[in-house]
Amino acid sequence: MSNTRFLTDAQLPFCKGCGHALVAQNTEKALQKLNVNPLDVVLVTDIGCHGIVDKSFLTHTVHGLHGRSSALAAGITAGLNNPGKKVIVFTGDGGATIGMQHLIGGAHLGFDMTVVVHNNMLYGMTGGQPSEFTPCGFKTPTLPEGSTKPGYDICELMVAAGASYVERVIGIGDYSDSLAKAFTAPGFSLVEVMEICPSYGVKSNPGMKLSKLVEDAGWNVKVYADGKGNSFKTPINSEPKSLISDKFEVKPKYSSSIERPFSIMLSGSAGEGVQSAAEFMAKAAIVAGLNSTKKGSYPVTVGVGFSASEVIVSPKQILYTGSPVPDVLIITSTDGLGYARAAAGRMKGGVIYIDETLDAPETGARIVKVPFRERVGAKNSAMYAVFYAVHYEKFYPIEALKDVFLSNKIAEKVNIESLLQF
């Protein structure tokens, strides 16, 4: 056991008789037993009386928000990614209540850290309100009739969540061995230190004995998990590939004779290849020396309902990517018709290619009915419709679209000849 100091000589900042002072002293003793360097320790404190102890520690100290200390510490330990460092969290039962998800999540993922819950069963700093840890019958200044609900059993919760080491201790005397075991356990450990706040807890519950109270609450003072868990390894991708490699290059090969931008809307059903058909159409425009944009619209449930896409092809640079009124509208299904009806209504000219089984929407555009679904089936109807529209609208040579199609895996499954029936 070393005699390295982890605490300054200044008096600890707590009310007389507060168990928080013992937590600090036992922490120092445990770290001395483990012979660690104070600057290999990061103490993360929560909000509450215990949280002002950071100034008394000679370790690194980090003091954040109420309830979030365990999440902040998780980030620190994941960022350090070094089991040689000790990341210790001090929190109260209030902070543990607020940040319960961070405790469950931390235990679940196995972050290398130890949480020391200073459980005095109430919020001390703000005047003695009950927390979720307040046991049945325990009185506080704002709950003088006593709690009617049992408090959380954090130890059971942590075991269920997968913590590596879990122990409940009565916060009296020397419990540094328990803390030392937690500090050395791999992965996530938690020690719940049972305390009574002399300023609020004792006054509201005169004569109550801490160990009796813990026993009556049904909380066992024991080791719940013995440190056999795994610790979280921060994933490190040492050779991530650039997102803008030559792989994405599109080489212009053909040319187009269009002199103005065209906006094309493709509207069909989810699962019928609308998005990829539109993407092929826009990509082929680049192969044909044009500029293009493509955006999709679909309900949040991407696998059902309509699926629509807007494409702009232009000989000039495209600035504004909106296209409130399409020049060409392609509708391949009932869902698609439902979605595109408003756009069709706004069209004063242009053309609508629509599956022949559908009723034409109200529009100022010319209607062309085509048996898209009948000829190639529902699954390929959007792709076929795009070939059809490019063939007749002549935005660019159909060869550009063929090239894009043939360079994609889909060409292995869909015979291109079926898409060239005009």
Next chain:
Amino acid sequence: MHESKKNLAFIDGSRLITEALVRAGADTFVGYPITPANLLYLYASKRFPTMLAAPDEITTLQWMSGFAVAGHVPVTATSYPGYALMVESIGMAAMMELPMVIVLVQRLGPATGTATCGAQGDLNVVYGTMSGGYSIPTFSISNYHDCWELSAKAVHTAIELRTPVVLLTSKEMVMTLQSFDWSNLPEIQPKKVKHYKGEGTYLPYKADETLVPDFLPVSQNKHQVRITASTHDTKGILQNVLPEAIENTKRLEQKLRRNIDEYTTYELDEQQGSETLIITYDISSQASREAVVHLREKGKKVSLLVAKTLLPIPQIYVDIANRYTRVVVVEENLTGQLRHLLFGAAGRKGVSGVNGIAKMISPTEIVEEVMRYE
């Protein structure tokens, strides 16, 4: 034909943003998925040296802060509902002086609104992130070049000023695929957080004339590091309202204001003899640029200011606006948030807005507003 072009691709802005963030020095992405920021999350999982999936947005910001304390430069991408959850933690990170970038992809609100519809509704939210009149440096992306350059600038600013930085964008920019030539993108130099090199006691919040204190991560064991979100002195110790501590808090804003010129970036296209200025940012910039082309074709003289550094508002925007009798502020929200920040509730004679929600503002609407007084 694109004869002169070399690297033509069909990509979305998310790809450029993610790549630029990493090249500029960000090394960790912590994310919680939300539409329309999902592509950034997806690309980050392939591109960042470290990528962690967090269980929610509060945890996201806390983990990021932890990574920053350990010496990393973290990034996340979210949308308003997630940003709202992050607010308290962003204030914490700013108070702790931790570098990080939050990409905020705007979508239609209020509340969960419509996840798949774009918007420019979050400027006021970002403006009000910090209690007490402090700023989060905020950049806004106006086109693909900005996806690249401003993403890098966001990381560099976060590192140089030791602060969270918001990179504001919207659904259209990060999700729409566009043909783009990336051969003209400038090289991005990676930046590193400046570490304390002294031998004496390290005071984590003692700053030199740059007003930015040197950093030390908790991974080293030579000097003690104290980091705190509560009002603190230069040692990092909680100190109620002690003058030294209050001075330290004031320094958080002063360090931004003092260095504002270095991170102020905007596009100013002034036409001689023009009395009308269009001011815009984010996704309305492209419609505004197109409107300017149409207006000039019609013979109407008009100037354009695209604000890229949004917060704190650079004084130069007000100075430029004051040179014009007519100012039209274009933004996709209900009441004109930038207009309000620039001209206040009192407004100014000759100032009007083109606003709208649930659809992109079109060049035609902008042209009509500019021509309204002709």
